[in-house]
Amino acid sequence: MPSYLIEYIMRVGIIGATGLVGRTTLSILEERNFPVSELTLFASERSAGQKIAFKGEEYEVMVVPENWDLLADVFFCSVSDDLTRPILEGYSGDAWIIDKSKVFRMDPAVPLVVPEVNADVLKTTSSKIIANPNCTTIPFVMALDAVRRVAGPERIVVTALQSASGAGKDALAELRLQREYLATGQEVPADAQEVFGRILASNLIPQIGSFDKSGESSEERKLRAESRKILDDARLPVYGTCVRVPVEVGHSLSVTFIFTEAVELKRIEKSLASYSGIKYLSGSHYFTPSQAAGKDEVYCCLLRHSPEDKKVIHMWITTDNLRKGAALNAVQIAECLI
Numbered sequence: 001m002p003s004y005l006i007e008y009i010m011r012v013g014i015i016g017a018t019g020l021v022g023r024t025t026l027s028i029l030e031e032r033n034f035p036v037s038e039l040t041l042f043a044s045e046r047s048a049g050q051k052i053a054f055k056g057e058e059y060e061v062m063v064v065p066e067n068w069d070l071l072a073d074v075f076f077c078s079v080s081d082d083l084t085r086p087i088l089e090g091y092s093g094d095a096w097i098i099d100k101s102k103v104f105r106m107d108p109a110v111p112l113v114v115p116e117v118n119a120d121v122l123k124t125t126s127s128k129i130i131a132n133p134n135c136t137t138i139p140f141v142m143a144l145d146a147v148r149r150v151a152g153p154e155r156i157v158v159t160a161l162q163s164a165s166g167a168g169k170d171a172l173a174e175l176r177l178q179r180e181y182l183a184t185g186q187e188v189p190a191d192a193q194e195v196f197g198r199i200l201a202s203n204l205i206p207q208i209g210s211f212d213k214s215g216e217s218s219e220e221r222k223l224r225a226e227s228r229k230i231l232d233d234a235r236l237p238v239y240g241t242c243v244r245v246p247v248e249v250g251h252s253l254s255v256t257f258i259f260t261e262a263v264e265l266k267r268i269e270k271s272l273a274s275y276s277g278i279k280y281l282s283g284s285h286y287f288t289p290s291q292a293a294g295k296d297e298v299y300c301c302l303l304r305h306s307p308e309d310k311k312v313i314h315m316w317i318t319t320d321n322l323r324k325g326a327a328l329n330a331v332q333i334a335e336c337l338i
């Protein structure tokens with residue numbers, strides 16, 4: 001954390017403190033020594049009264065009360081879209097809200113921020129709500145921004161391989177339960193397929209969210225629309241496929257950049273290697289999602305030309321969806337606000 005932050009002590013609130021993103025946010029605030037003067041934790045009635053440790057002290061989880069916004073200067077909101085709406089819609093308080101849901105991401109009045117890419121938008125906004133992008137969009141726009149500093153691709157084709165934790169704690173628990181059934185030779189019952197609607201263990205599910213009339217899933221639509229907003233390019237030619245994979249933590253992307261003319265790999269390597277938040281691995285070195293889990297960086301690897309066309313470049317990206325894909329990005333936004 002930058003040393004100047006020490007001068008700014010803030011009351012911090014976490015809505016959804018018991019979830020995967022909420023708990024990761026707490027770890028990151030502690031790791032980065034974020035200047036917390038008071039901490040208020042909210043979750044559902046199920047968790048009310050539960051104690052969560054932060055910097056050696058225990059904090060009790062509460063349900064969200066009326067006038068919750070008076071209890072902190074900055075809130076990290078990490079609950080489902082359905083819960084975010086009643087809590088935040090019409091919000092006019094003074095506290096900053098950094099929201100992880102999709103609810104405000106495409107609202108023109110609300111900045112959608114990946115600090116390494118577009119922190120500047122925070123300087124001019126009058127919105128007290130700042131939206132955190134989708135966990136696949138964040139690593140994608142960082143890598144694409146680094147590539148675009150060298151040359152703008154004519155088309156970008158992405159296949160996102162998204163871990164179970166991207167769908168929350170119940171999804172992760174369901175994957176683990178399904179594995180247990182399969183490991184003991186049992187059939188996976190319907191009540192162990194409620195979150196994904198299918199068996200994810202030892203499998204892949206080529207659908208995240210709902211399909212629209214064109215056959216595109218809501219997750220694929222988010223990837224394109226959010227990337228366009230963050231990079232301020234309404235025509236950004238992104239073609240995505242989003243697949244749920246039986247990985248616990250760590251989203252990966254196989255990306256193909258298609259240019260109008262040949263681009264030197266060395267220039268893109270240099271741009272990736274010097275980009276804040278990206279760890280570039282050269283040659284045939286690469287990280288898998290489980291290697292990226294628990295780390296802050298976006299790993300960009302296996303950069304290569306198509307053997308038959310120097311206008312085509314491929315890349316493998318992997319990152320921890322709970323950290324840079326969600327909680328770390330949000331804490332970095334709060335650091336920028338300070």
Ligand SMILES: NC(=O)c1ccc[n+]([C@@H]2O[C@H](COP(=O)([O-])OP(=O)(O)OC[C@H]3O[C@@H](n4cnc5c(N)ncnc54)[C@H](OP(=O)(O)O)[C@@H]3O)[C@@H](O)[C@H]2O)c1
Binds near residue numbers: 017045081167
């Ligand atoms: N997971 C990711 O990788 C990721 C990445 C980017 C964005 N996001 C977004 O971040 C948000 C949270 O995701 P998550 O993965 O952390 O979900 P999660 O693990 O399912 O956690 C959900 C949180 O919401 C709380 N909650 C449920 N009902 C509530 C209520 N009535 N009042 C207050 N809190 C309530 C839960 O509390 P209880 O424990 O009491 O149920 C829990 O703390 C979602 O909008 C998600 O789309 C997630």
